[in-house]
Amino acid sequence: MSTVELHTLTGAYALGALTGREAAAFARHLDRCASCTQEVRELQETAARLALAVAEVPPADLRTRVMAALPEVRQLPPAEQGTTVVPMRRRFGHRLPYLAAAACLVAAAVAGGYAVQARHDAHEQRDRNVRAEQQAAAVSALMTAPDATFHTTALKGGGSGTVVASKRLGRTAFLYHGLPALSGQRVYELWYSRNGQMVPAGLVETGRSSGTLLLTGGPRGADGVGVTAEPPGGSSRPTSPPLALLGV
Amino acid sequence: MPVAARRGDRSSAPYAGALESLLDRVSRGDQQAFESLYTAVAGTVLGLVRRVVRDPAQSEEVAQEVLIEVWRSAARFDPRQGSAMAWIMTMTHRRAVDRVRSVQAAADRDHRAGVHGYTTAFDEVSEQVERRLEREQVRRCLGQLTELQRESVTLAYYRGYTYRETADLLGTALGTVKTRLRDGLIRLRDCLGVSA
CATH class of the missing domain: 1.10.10.10 (Winged helix-like DNA-binding domain superfamily/Winged helix DNA-binding domain)
Structure with missing residues (x-):
């Protein structure tokens, strides 16, 4: 096949529409063709958007099965490509520390949010799992939204929080980690700041130190998200100074 | 992905979004990071597999294989080649296609x-x-x-x-x-x- 003919295969390659042998031949061509490589990259990103458009809520037992399999699976070392491979740690280390922090918080949130509650009966457990997966799907959509923003900060009094917001989806999530229990059965309450007004946006489940909370209402028109400690049941306006203020 | 989208240039600077950072931690054996990554991508993996494979039971099986493969080969992800989402979806599509192409002519x-x-x-x-x-x-x-x-x-x-x-x-x-x-x-x- 001529080079020109090969070049027109970028689309078929990006969509996985070549046979194994053709794909291998085209991959060899990519090694020598910088413009094809760039085009394939963009078209593969485009194909991933086609995938995002058909996302589903996975059944809860898929998570269980996948997580249970991990200890048995030996992880591959990084590819040996001489000098071109830089350890990822270094690549990411300085670049976006707040994202690493966010990822860390998400990890904690997920671990906290989906830990198996052994004492619940099976039925309740199933309902919980379904809700957890729906919540996970919402957080997933948020995290992969093209316009998602991440803001992380430490809370006065301990713990930290990350606000993930997408104006396009009209959704905001608060991922929290290591929140200390509050005295007098007070609760952590989330607020949107809109034109200097604090609008209630949800309560962190009592007794939970790490997790994810989808805020009530979207980020549009909000200039920030605040966290305060409030009496049991929450308040309609803040009764204490903010423990944290984050951008959206 | 969000960062790349905002960056707006067409250079091949490495992707450095939340998913990429999670994959980095997954590559070092961090199961909590993997569970977060699972939360972010499992629905998309399963959705794409279902379109290609059709059969629900087989689809779940393939989705499970893909997600475990992400864990196994996380260190092979190179953010200079594209986003984590594109990497995972390319892998997903390939596995799904392998399944249908092998199962039936x-x-x-x-x-x-x-x-x-x-x-x-x-x-x-x-x-x-x-x-x-x-x-x-x-x-x-x-x-x-x-x-x-x-x-x-x-x-x-x-x-x-x-x-x-x-x-x-x-x-x-x-x-x-x-x-x-x-x-x-x-x-x-x-x-x-x-x-x-």
């Missing part, structure tokens, strides 16, 4: 169901608020393609046909399908505002 497959598959590919999805906007945007952009571009792209991607099979199904010359896949995808890229 292309001739056995339900061609008729496939030809107008792009509409059902969307209708089958249970409605979910967070995904609706993404879906609507993709649908709108698919709507801007010519019929041949749209059918070629959706048959290849959502049904897992090779471009030869796609050409057979559409009764179109091989070279035409090849170019329609490329120019269709380029038009989608521009419509969706994808940068890499």
